[in-house]
Amino acid sequence: MKSSSLQKKLLVTLLPLILLGLLLASLIMYTSVRTKVEELTDAQLTHTAQVLSNLVNHEFIEHGYVDRSLVALDDIEYIYHSFNASINESMIFQVRSLEGVLLLRTAGSPEYPLSPSSSSGFSNAMIKGKTWKIYTIPSQKNGYTVQVGMKYAFLDQIQASIALQALIPILAIMPILAMAIVYGVRSSTIPLFHLSQDIRQRAPHDLSRISTIDLPDEIIPLISGFNTLLDRVQEAIEHERRFTDDAAHELRTPLAGIKLQAQLILKQQDDAARNEALTYLIQAVDRTTHLVHQLLVLARLGPEQASTDTTPASLRDIAVTALADHYNLANKKHITLKLEDGGPGIIRANPHSLTILLNNILGNALQYTPNNGEIDVEITESQQAVILSVSDSGPGIPEHERENVMRRFYRIPGNEGSGCGLGLSIVGRIVDLYHGQIALERSSQGGLKVNITLPRNQTP
Amino acid sequence: MRVLVVEDDPVLGQGLQSVLKQDGYAVDWVKDGESAILFMDSSEYTLVILDLGLPKLNGLEVLRHFRTAGKETPVLILTARDAVADKIAGLDAGADDYMTKPFDVDELAARARALSRRQTGRSTPVITHGDLQLDPAAHTVTQGGVVIEFSGREFSLLQALLENRGKVMSKDKLTESLYSWKDEIESNAIEVHIHHLRKKLGNNLIRTIRGVGYVIDKPE
Structure with missing residues (x-):
């Protein structure tokens, strides 16, 4: 046909x-x-x-x-x-x-x-x-x-x-029957025309469900499926909107700080005070830069990013590189970085995502672990999964805050660190992309232990 | 003339503190909602500058708590939330003014002055007392048209006395309005400032009520 x-x-x-x-x-x-x-x-x-x-x-x-x-x-x-x-x-x-x-x-x-x-x-x-x-x-x-x-x-x-003469009624009925068939076919496809018209006339932002009232039974499953998709799109857009909203608000505060310090510098006659304001200004710019960087990382962590390159990668190799990258910072604070012996931890994942994951966990650990502390990285393997554990000797995260810290822009009250509250959200997002699990617990050194389980054969 | 700044961003908080100090306010700065309530309950403030997105207890809850307790101190909300609905919620919760980040420092200072002026029941910006004129915005004092220079604290002290004309101000009350809790205060600081004011403005303006405090009499 x-x-x-x-x-x-x-x-x-x-x-x-x-x-x-x-x-x-x-x-x-x-x-x-x-x-x-x-x-x-x-x-x-x-x-x-x-x-x-x-x-x-x-x-x-x-x-x-x-x-x-x-x-x-x-x-x-x-x-x-x-x-x-x-x-x-x-x-x-x-x-x-x-x-x-x-x-x-x-x-x-x-x-x-x-x-x-x-x-x-x-x-x-x-x-x-x-x-x-x-x-x-x-x-x-x-x-x-x-x-x-x-x-x-x-x-x-x-x-x-x-x-x-006997045939006359049959012959007479033929055009009537033909018309009835045309009418029947037309009228049973009319709901389809109305439906397509409704969808065409929708406003671009209208993601409300399509009514299945008056629709033929055969089409309802199609429309139901479509409605489910609409719901998901709505949810995703809502998520994006909240994210943009949050991000804009989070950016406003450091920007206000920058503007305020700049105006203070203009007004300041005293050199010492001006220098102090300049220091604060630079600090604010650094924090804003970090925030923007983390926002970009989070924004780019879409499912497509995780799936672009899923050749087998060794989590151990990536951990070695990440630890080497953090060596200088650790050395400054006299923190001992350790990678426990174990298997290569081969998983199918984008190495770049895994690097971001490790950098964020190590960055957090280094920031909160006091001088002369230690950070311990361990990679263990099972049949189905690779488990990454990072323990530190920092202050840890109280049990009631462990769920909160995974939220975007959440900072533990009284926490004076320079974090923007996105690090663990980024980690959580990557773990989600690979259908893994993250658990925060108390480390044996009394600090935080982050346990991440990544299945070997995930389909992101 | 004591201001409470509630702001969790360190750079912004520090900046606000500097600006307000330059304008002659004594500034206390806290970084979370619970501390804000603690400070509001324990001291008298001319003005509270309140951020909304605060750790532990958000700004609106702090504000509601504050108003429920019957405190009338003006509150200026300073927040990144710029939606009309947020502004309405803030003002309805008992805020007197609402500013969004980023803001202009001079506008903030002007609004702070306006709010503190209302707090003292005055609507004209310049305080006139006989031939003496004090302009809080320009930070100037003139007597018979002649400009007289004052230090920040002297100016604040004179303003506090002029705004409370006819009321005897105790030494403690004056100290509280002049110094933040972090300032180190000499025990005779107020006496020293009064002494300087008298030197510049003459002995008749400020009267000492022995054992009680100081007062500038209302003009007849």
């Missing part, structure tokens, strides 16, 4: 099929009516022959002669009149003696016998170039034969006209 229009498809399939069916039915009806009519005309022919035979018989019994001359003219008239005048030309008869002498005939009848057959029943004969149906009644008892003939052309005409 070239056209993918449901309506066309239905019409193109239904209409010819139904019309063909009707035609076939008409044909069958026509032939069966014709057969019935033929039976009727045959009976008529037989009946006529019998009536004629009886009449002739009656005349013979009355007059006692089997002689042509004895049949009175008025009797013949009477016999003629017993037939419908209109069929005169189409109907003929002959009465012959057993010897074959013609006793009586209609005007249209030839001199020679209508049919060579002398036995009782139907036969066909050619008379004056036309085909006739002949019925013969031989009579041994009375000594004469009656033959009645009817023109085939006339028979056909009767049969056809009666059969056609």
Whole structure:
């Protein structure tokens, strides 16, 4: 089917099929009516022959002669009149003696016998170039034969006209039926047109569900599926909107700080005070830069980013690089960085995402671990997963705050660190992308232990 | 003339503190909602500058707590939330003014002055007392058209006395309005400032009520 229009498809399939069916039915009806009519005309022919035979018989019994001359003219008239005048030309008869002498005939009848057959029943004969149906009644008892003939052309005409009359209602119903089919198909596809119109006329931001009221049952699953998608899109947009909203607000505060310090510098006459304000200004710019950086990291952590490159990566190799990157900072605070021995921790994941994950966890640990502390990284493997644990000897996170710290922009009250409250959100997002799990607990050194379980074969 | 700044961003908080100090306010700065309530309950402030997104207890809750306790100190909300609904919620919760971040420092100072002026029941910006005029915005004092120079604290002390004309101000009350809790205060600081004021403005303006405090009499 070239056209993918449901309506066309239905019409193109239904209409010819139904019309063909009707035609076939008409044909069958026509032939069966014709057969019935033929039976009727045959009976008529037989009946006529019998009536004629009886009449002739009656005349013979009355007059006692089997002689042509004895049949009175008025009797013949009477016999003629017993037939419908209109069929005169189409109907003929002959009465012959057993010897074959013609006793009586209609005007249209030839001199020679209508049919060579002398036995009782139907036969066909050619008379004056036309085909006739002949019925013969031989009579041994009375000594004469009656033959009645009817023109085939006339028979056909009767049969056809009666059969056609029977077909009229069927033929009349055909266009009505066709119209009904077109209407039915149209009206059952109208909800689809309304639906597409509704969807087309929607405002771009309108993500409300599509009503399934008045829709055909067959379409409801489609629309339900579509509605589920709409809900998810709405949720995603809402999430994005909240994120942008939060991000804008989070950026405003450090920007206000920058502007305030800059205005203070303009007003300040005293060099020492100006330098102090400049220090604060630079600090504010650094914090804002860090915030913007973290926001960008978080914004770019979409599912597509996680799936771009999922060749097998060694978490251990990535951890080694990340630890090396943090060595200087650790050294400044005299913090011992340790990576416990273990397997390579091969998982299918984007190495860049894993680097971001490790950098954020290590960055946090280094920020909160006091001087002379220690940070311990451990990678263990199981059949299904690779487990990364980072323990530090910092202050840890109280149990009631462990859920909060995973939220965006959340900072533990009284926490004077320079964090922007996004580090653990970023970690959480990456763990989610790889269908992993994150758990915060108390480390054996009394600080924080971050446990991350990443399944080996995830499909991000 | 003591102001409480409630702001969790260190740079912004520090900046606000500097600006307000320059304008002659004594400034206390706290970084979370719980501390804000503690400070509000324990001291008398001319003005509170309140951020909304605070750790522990958000700004609106602090404000509601404050108003429920019957405190009438003007509160200026200084926040990143700029939606009309947020402004309405803030003002309806009992704020007297609402500013969004980032802001202009001079506008903030002007609004702070306006709010403290209303607090002392005055609507004209310049305080006139005889031939003496004190302009809190310009930070100037003139006597008979002649400009007289004052240090920040001297100016604040004179303003406090002029705003409370006819009321005897105790030494403690004056100290509280002049110094933040972090300032180190000499026990005779107020006496020293009064002495300086008298030197510049003459001895008749400020009267000492022995054992009670100081007063500038209402003009007849």
